[in-house]
Amino acid sequence: MRLLRDDALESGDTRLGTRFWIFPQPPFIPGYEQPDRVWLPIPRDEIDPGPGDARMYVVDPLYDKEPYGFDRLPPFGGATLPPARPGPDRHFDNIAPNSRAFLAVHAYACAHFVLNVWQGYIGRPIRWFFDQTFPRLEIVAFVNWDNAQAGYGFLELGRSESDGIRRPYALNLDTIAHEVGHLILLSETGIPTTMSREADFFPFSEAFSDVVSLISFLHFDSAIDRLLRRTRGNLLLYNELNRFAETSPETQIRLATNFRRMSEVTREVHDRALPFIGAIFDAIVELYHRELVARDCADMRLLDIDLRHLEQDDFERFRDATAEAFSVKPMIFGLALRAARDAVGQALAASLRTIDPNMVQLGQAARAVIAAADGPAAAALESNFAWREIISFR
Ligand SMILES: [Zn+2]
Structure with a gap:
């Protein structure tokens, strides 16, 4: 008699969610060298390579990309690196943390993690303030630029540089969470239009x-x-x-x-x-x-x-x-x-x-x-x- 049906476990209930690695602090911080395994509450069959889903998707440009600005908005139309793919079990914890593809997967996991925490507090899904124009948030995994920014339809992650070492913000939960914070605030309050001079x-x-x-x-x-x-x-x-x-x-x-x-x-x-x-x-x-x-x-x-x-x-x-x-x-x-x-x-x-x-x-x-x-x-x-x-x- 088989007590456990392996096939049921393996092909399993994709509703349980999808596994990722997240570094709660960037891996060069002492004590935080190992990432945590997290389950995001998104069914495995709803995440495409990229990763991407109904709320957000990641692109990793092949060549240096200009940061977005007033006259430059998503979607990114240039050449990209191949999208990160899940393992055969359709989880995304198969990707080596030192690989380029990991930047995309980590940025996606962090953005979703933060969104989930705050949807939990707000008690309902957060609708992006830009969803009339762009249904999904575009995350740019790497821009060769010493900054990170969130704006109308996008979240772009550059890198810091000190002592000749480049550290991508895609590995930095702190930076990603801060930028997603800006998006959450604008989505909940709306965009300021005619701000008074004393407004904070x-x-x-x-x-x-x-x-x-x-x-x-x-x-x-x-x-x-x-x-x-x-x-x-x-x-x-x-x-x-x-x-x-x-x-x-x-x-x-x-x-x-x-x-x-x-x-x-x-x-x-x-x-x-x-x-x-x-x-x-x-x-x-x-x-x-x-x-x-x-x-x-x-x-x-x-x-x-x-x-x-x-x-x-x-x-x-x-x-x-x-x-x-x-x-x-x-x-x-x-x-x-x-x-x-x-x-x-x-x-x-x-x-x-x-x-x-x-x-x-x-x-x-x-x-x-x-x-x-x-x-x-x-x-x-x-x-x-x-x-x-x-x-x-x-
Ligand atoms: Zn800020």
């Missing part, structure tokens, strides 16, 4: 995209696991005693753990976005502490004391208590961080439908996020937006 749409867009990147990164179990093991569960930031953030190998964490307030930034969009990003990250950490306390893994006083002005002995006491609890029940710490991540991600996603791209100011965006959050998350967001001078205390 562009700083908000940069802040939102960085948070999309941070929260998407925190959807990798391996990333949460590494972060918590390295810090032994201690994400306390506001102290020179804890330098975990600035030496953190994770780009998203370094960026999100800044100390800037609105009175300390310029009008330049990326600079002006920093306090908003910092407030979101701090709110996640605050909610994480709340979860830990509720689950008996941290000192109650963590919630009352001003963590930005912690004395050395308090800091050491918190750190030791956390480390001890972490050594006994690390799973609880993972649950706490996921709960905090989702409370904030959900609020941010739900806020988008109330945002007017022509008028939005950072304070209004912050109020919209607070209004979309539940009790403890709303309180954490409000106090952090206020500390950053994005809103005033009520």
Whole structure:
């Protein structure tokens, strides 16, 4: 008697999805040399070589391509490298990470992964803002250019270059997630048309995209696991005693753990976005502490004391208590961080439908996020937006 019907397993239920490799951080970052295997919820028979499907497709130009711009839009009409093909089982985890074809497959997997996370928070499929003209997003896997950009119908990935080494952005989840963040925002709010002079749409867009990147990164179990093991569960930031953030190998964490307030930034969009990003990250950490306390893994006083002005002995006491609890029940710490991540991600996603791209100011965006959050998350967001001078205390 055959207990398992191999043919059924093999030809199997293609509805289970399709396997890919994703590097949660680029493979040259220490500790992140190995990719994670992920299942994207797309049936195997709905992904063509490329890869491509009903939402997006990848092209890899054979010759150097000019970046898209106002007068240059997709679809790409030039010669391309052969499309990446799945293995005989129709999964895409057959392609060697050091091959050229891997760039296309990895970029596709990252873009889909991020889109899925945010569709999950929004609670329905996201319709591309350009879908009247282009039904599908075109991803250009490699452009010989030191930049990455998303625009009307496209996502193009260049490369960075330092010490003579070229590093394609197609291997960089952080960059791809940020660009997909721009596309998600425009798809949810619409394109600004007659923006008022005081509008903060562009700083908000940069802040939102960085948070999309941070929260998407925190959807990798391996990333949460590494972060918590390295810090032994201690994400306390506001102290020179804890330098975990600035030496953190994770780009998203370094960026999100800044100390800037609105009175300390310029009008330049990326600079002006920093306090908003910092407030979101701090709110996640605050909610994480709340979860830990509720689950008996941290000192109650963590919630009352001003963590930005912690004395050395308090800091050491918190750190030791956390480390001890972490050594006994690390799973609880993972649950706490996921709960905090989702409370904030959900609020941010739900806020988008109330945002007017022509008028939005950072304070209004912050109020919209607070209004979309539940009790403890709303309180954490409000106090952090206020500390950053994005809103005033009520
Ligand atoms: Zn950007």
